[in-house]
Amino acid sequence: MSNPVTKRGAGHRRAALLLVLVITACGHSPDVTLNPQPAPIEYVPVQRPFTGATLAVDADTQGARWQREHRADWLQPITGQPQARWLNSFHDLAGVPDYVASARRQGAVPVLVAYFIPNRGCSRFQEGAPYSDYDRSPPRPDSYAAWISRLVHDLGRIRSVVILEPDAIPADCFDDDRAAAIRAAVGALAAAHHYVYIDAGHPNWIRSGPMAERLIRSGVSDAEGVSLNVSNRYDTPSVARFGEELSDLIGGRDYVVDTGRNGFTDATAEPAAVANDWCNRPDQALGRQAVGSADPDLYPHMAAGIWIKPPGESDGNRAVFPQQDCHGETAPPGLFSPRQAQQLIINDQGQPASVRERVRAIVAPQRR
Amino acid sequence: MTATLDRAFPRLEPQHLGPLRTRMGEPVGSAWRIRWRGVLWLLPVLAVAALVHVWGMANYPRYVDDPGTYLSQAWAVQYEHALSPYTYFYDHAPGGWIQVALWSMATGGFDRYDSAIAFGNECMLLAKLASVALLFWLSRRLGFARPAAAATGLLFAMSPLALTYTRWTFLDNLVTPWILLAFVLAVSRRRAMVGVVGASLAFGMAALTKETSLLLAPAFCWAVVQYTDRRNRPHVLLMSGGLGVLLMSSYVVYALAKGELFEGPGHTSLLGTAKWQLLDRQASGSLLDPTSSTFATVVEWLKIDPYLPLGGLAVVPLLIFVRRLGPPACCVLLEMAVLLKGGYVPAMHVVTFLPWCAVLLVGAVEVLRGNPALQMRPRSGGLHLPSCPSVIRIPAPRTADHDEPTQPTRVVTGGAGRRGQLVRRVVAALVVGAVMVPVVPAWRSSLVTMTTVAEPPELAQATTWVADNVPRSDVVVVHDAIWTDLVHHLGFQKDNVIMAYKLDADPAVHDRLTRLNYLVVPDWYYTAQVGKYPTLIEARDHAVAEARFGTGPDAVTVWRVSRKWTP
Numbered sequence: 001m002s003n004p005v006t007k008r009g010a011g012h013r014r015a016a017l018l019l020v021l022v023i024t025a026c027g028h029s030p031d032v033t034l035n036p037q038p039a040p041i042e043y044v045p046v047q048r049p050f051t052g053a054t055l056a057v058d059a060d061t062q063g064a065r066w067q068r069e070h071r072a073d074w075l076q077p078i079t080g081q082p083q084a085r086w087l088n089s090f091h092d093l094a095g096v097p098d099y100v101a102s103a104r105r106q107g108a109v110p111v112l113v114a115y116f117i118p119n120r121g122c123s124r125f126q127e128g129a130p131y132s133d134y135d136r137s138p139p140r141p142d143s144y145a146a147w148i149s150r151l152v153h154d155l156g157r158i159r160s161v162v163i164l165e166p167d168a169i170p171a172d173c174f175d176d177d178r179a180a181a182i183r184a185a186v187g188a189l190a191a192a193h194h195y196v197y198i199d200a201g202h203p204n205w206i207r208s209g210p211m212a213e214r215l216i217r218s219g220v221s222d223a224e225g226v227s228l229n230v231s232n233r234y235d236t237p238s239v240a241r242f243g244e245e246l247s248d249l250i251g252g253r254d255y256v257v258d259t260g261r262n263g264f265t266d267a268t269a270e271p272a273a274v275a276n277d278w279c280n281r282p283d284q285a286l287g288r289q290a291v292g293s294a295d296p297d298l299y300p301h302m303a304a305g306i307w308i309k310p311p312g313e314s315d316g317n318r319a320v321f322p323q324q325d326c327h328g329e330t331a332p333p334g335l336f337s338p339r340q341a342q343q344l345i346i347n348d349q350g351q352p353a354s355v356r357e358r359v360r361a362i363v364a365p366q367r368r
Numbered sequence: 369m370t371a372t373l374d375r376a377f378p379r380l381e382p383q384h385l386g387p388l389r390t391r392m393g394e395p396v397g398s399a400w401r402i403r404w405r406g407v408l409w410l411l412p413v414l415a416v417a418a419l420v421h422v423w424g425m426a427n428y429p430r431y432v433d434d435p436g437t438y439l440s441q442a443w444a445v446q447y448e449h450a451l452s453p454y455t456y457f458y459d460h461a462p463g464g465w466i467q468v469a470l471w472s473m474a475t476g477g478f479d480r481y482d483s484a485i486a487f488g489n490e491c492m493l494l495a496k497l498a499s500v501a502l503l504f505w506l507s508r509r510l511g512f513a514r515p516a517a518a519a520t521g522l523l524f525a526m527s528p529l530a531l532t533y534t535r536w537t538f539l540d541n542l543v544t545p546w547i548l549l550a551f552v553l554a555v556s557r558r559r560a561m562v563g564v565v566g567a568s569l570a571f572g573m574a575a576l577t578k579e580t581s582l583l584l585a586p587a588f589c590w591a592v593v594q595y596t597d598r599r600n601r602p603h604v605l606l607m608s609g610g611l612g613v614l615l616m617s618s619y620v621v622y623a624l625a626k627g628e629l630f631e632g633p634g635h636t637s638l639l640g641t642a643k644w645q646l647l648d649r650q651a652s653g654s655l656l657d658p659t660s661s662t663f664a665t666v667v668e669w670l671k672i673d674p675y676l677p678l679g680g681l682a683v684v685p686l687l688i689f690v691r692r693l694g695p696p697a698c699c700v701l702l703e704m705a706v707l708l709k710g711g712y713v714p715a716m717h718v719v720t721f722l723p724w725c726a727v728l729l730v731g732a733v734e735v736l737r738g739n740p741a742l743q744m745r746p747r748s749g750g751l752h753l754p755s756c757p758s759v760i761r762i763p764a765p766r767t768a769d770h771d772e773p774t775q776p777t778r779v780v781t782g783g784a785g786r787r788g789q790l791v792r793r794v795v796a797a798l799v800v801g802a803v804m805v806p807v808v809p810a811w812r813s814s815l816v817t818m819t820t821v822a823e824p825p826e827l828a829q830a831t832t833w834v835a836d837n838v839p840r841s842d843v844v845v846v847h848d849a850i851w852t853d854l855v856h857h858l859g860f861q862k863d864n865v866i867m868a869y870k871l872d873a874d875p876a877v878h879d880r881l882t883r884l885n886y887l888v889v890p891d892w893y894y895t896a897q898v899g900k901y902p903t904l905i906e907a908r909d910h911a912v913a914e915a916r917f918g919t920g921p922d923a924v925t926v927w928r929v930s931r932k933w934t935p
Contacts, residue, residue: 040914207909207910208909208910208930208933209908209909209910209912209927209930210909212912213912213913216912241932244932245910245932245933246930247932248930248931248932249910249912249928250912
């Protein structure tokens with residue numbers, strides 16, 4: 001008789017083979033066409049405009065004008081140094097051509113600060129605005145692009161460093177509209193061959209990861225880098241360490257550090273202590289300016305330490321900030337205060353002792 | 369002289385006695401004879417089970433937390449000759465992943481697939497086929513008819529809930545075949561010592577695979593006691609119990625030999641972890657409390673398939689009075705007790721539940737149908753069913769050459785037998801039909817969804833990205849599901865690939881941490897409860913998102929951490 005066991009055995013073998021085929025076919029991972037979001041970012045090469053450059057001295061700062069009006073030569077340690085030119089309105093754009101022309105005559109690179117983002121400061125406080133602009137309502141969003149276009153036009157063919165919108169990215173009110181506005185501004189300025197540094201706050205504000213994400217949304221891939229410590233007083237090594245950490249996340253961008261008023265703080269100071277006492281603290285001191293890195297081995301991406309916020313301008317007074325201790329200063333935010341300038345020079349250990357003694361003897365008037 | 373002795377002591381011919389079980393009147397054949405009719409019913413069930421399990425198993429369900437850990441431990445057993453790539457802290461008995469490792473050693477498992485999870489899927493398929501076959505066998509031994517036994521296997525194979533949880537590489541899926549084998553060997557009419565000892569050893573293996581299977585010890589003991597003869601029960605229980613305990617104690621002896629049995633400074637300990645598991649672990653809350661996580665877990669189970677678990681529960685009161693289904697019902701009740709008690713209940717607990725639910729459901733139908741092997745107890749206080757025909761078996765007379773005992777003579781008594789039988793069969797068929805009306809469409813649509821997911825899991829995509837973009841000297845924090853892939857296939861150093869939850873939980877890892885370069889974990893890790901993954905969340909604050917795969921809660925983002933930051 002035909003062996004039923006063999007027949008069933010053959011059927012079983014076939015079934016087993018089919019099963020094995022099915023298993024191997026279904027267990028093997030299929031080809032994956034990767035569609036990762038976001039698409040990989042292309043960073044433009046870093047151009048290093050500060051390498052071997054000189055910085056432009058601005059003869060038309062508030063301090064320089066006050067010095068001329070009151071024949072206050074003691075202000076020379078401040079007014080004789082290069083400082084950035086702040087642009088807070090359409091009105092300020094009028095002085096741009098003369099400024100960049102003056103810089104070119106000096107053979108220096110002009111440094112400008114664009115400070116006109118809609119809803120600047122996220123509140124009524126508008127840093128750096130001259131007194132007369134203080135109560136002006138924030139500009140409309142569509143006028144920002146127009147303002148940037150005017151700026152590009154007024155800069156002309158002189159390649160300039162533009163610090164873009166201090167405090168705009170780290171602010172609480174940062175959103176997609178602001179990111180889009182900044183991205184458009186970066187694009188317009190970069191297309192005109194200017195060197196854009198987007199402001200990225202300071203080490204004690206937004207941490208490097210979230211800051212990198214915001215910067216990428218705001219077009220940092222087209223920018224030269226970021227600016228740090230603007231109007232703040234964190235010591236240069238702390239800021240540089242933060243800058244290096246951030247730079248690694250944004251395609252190796254460079255960073256400039258505002259050293260206008262960070263001369264006094266040492267690296268061991270508690271960040272909170274620096275953060276809390278930000279309004280005209282009496283022990284503030286001028287910091288050192290230099291193109292290039294403070295330590296090229298440790299901080300390879302530091303482009304320069306420069307004075308961005310003009311030293312001597314007040315941070316505020318009791319009328320504007322009732323909750324904050326502004327150490328008796330009466331000048332409103334953004335107004336040049338000789339008393340602040342005096343403190344900065346006196347506390348600057350880098351100044352000759354004779355200069356500090358002479359400035360200490362001055363009776364600096366209070367401005368209101 | 370001899371003749372005188374013959375008269376005084378009649379010679380006892382061996383064939384007059386026969387085996388004990390035959391003398392006790394049980395008609396049985398050779399233990400090793402293959403019953404082809406049963407196999408004929410089993411094979412299609414296995415084919416369906418395999419097909420349903422395999423189709424789409426690479427893409428559904430999405431990766432969860434534990435399978436990768438077990439597979440990494442199996443990899444460590446094979447390639448590092450250690451119980452874990454990290455410090456083994458006795459969280460589970462190692463039998464489960466040792467079995468996976470043995471299978472890999474025999475077949476080159478980790479080399480055959482690009483991803484360890486795929487190899488785990490293969491192991492789960494084999495476990496599923498074994499479980500289905502053993503369910504069939506158990507059902508047959510409990511007295512189910514062959515179609516009913518096939519239905520038990522099919523219920524377990526086709527339930528969407530069972531499919532979801534048996535596709536994941538959980539230890540519970542490896543326990544199920546052992547537990548079923550233990551019950552199969554216990555529930556034997558042969559009353560052979562070997563069978564009971566085998567059952568006990570199988571139960572010991574189940575306990576070594578996952579120690580939580582000890583929960584079913586009462587039901588198992590009941591099954592063993594039911595099927596042992598009173599006359600040699602103490603002997604049988606002592607022998608089998610002793611051997612089972614001996615097998616389970618190998619785990620304790622191992623810990624003792626390593627000096628890690630008792631708690632002490634500087635090392636993990638078996639008793640310490642056991643204490644933590646039982647006492648200190650955060651309780652999930654009782655099922656009776658609607659705000660507990662146990663309640664939420666059960667709701668999730670019932671969303672996938674309410675019919676099998678609830679059906680099994682619903683028939684328990686009916687079947688308590690059926691003697692042979694007592695142990696399966698007891699299993700279900702023990703599992704429920706865990707849910708009600710309010711200790712720590714992980715989501716995979718449902719796997720231990722479902723085979724018994726299948727047995728009970730089909731058992732209920734068999735009882736309705738009038739299966740004579742599953743009679744209600746005569747003294748039941750509740751239901752009265754139409755009288756069934758009672759069958760008396762008369763053992764066949766022994767013949768000299770007995771290898772195939774003749775069928776026993778059947779004597780049927782009882783008057784209303786045939787008509788009652790027909791009525792009961794119709795009722796059973798109607799009940800089955802009524803149950804299938806809601807169940808079949810629900811299961812069909814769930815199964816279609818589960819077998820046709822096209823998008824590969826997000827972590828698998830992320831692994832491919834890592835293979836293309838990450839330098840092999842970098843330190844990568846990963847979800848445990850892809851740990852083995854990075855180490856075995858992509859050439860990363862074992863110490864440079866860190867499972868996310870080990871960053872803070874394992875002091876050895878935490879202390880030697882000098883840098884982190886990439887984070888490849890699902891997004892829901894970052895929104896886990898506060899304090900669970902502090903280092904991971906801190907690292908993300910210094911990282912930028914390089915690639916994101918998928919959307920929703922299972923999305924995976926690859927974060928590149930700043931090289932200038934130290935953890």
